[in-house]
Amino acid sequence: MKRELTCIICPRGCGLTVQINGDNVTVTGNGCPKGVQYGIDECTNPTRTVTSIVRVANRIDTMVSVKTESPIPKGNIFDLMEIIRKKEVNAPIEIGDVICDNVFGTKVIATKQVK
């Protein structure tokens, strides 16, 4: 199987060709070694950093922006979004505060301060 991808690790956006033959994965078109790992990961275990917002219970009409501390498997994104959708936090909130701990191998942290 052959896949054409664009590497999103840096703004250069190299066009990658990933050739998969069983366990053998080769990547061409990369401008640096990071593109090889990106191509392999994207075709074998794609992950994404998830960003969203969480309701602040003790502030009217206030949401706090959040993101996963590290990327999670793409297949877990909808389950994580459901957890985030049900979550409420109370202010004050500082950037980096843990909003959800131990979810799909990472944490969800605040990316905004709410006083």
Ligand code: SF4
């Ligand atoms: S392969 Fe390297 S140079 Fe090309 S977009 Fe990816 S990180 Fe940037």
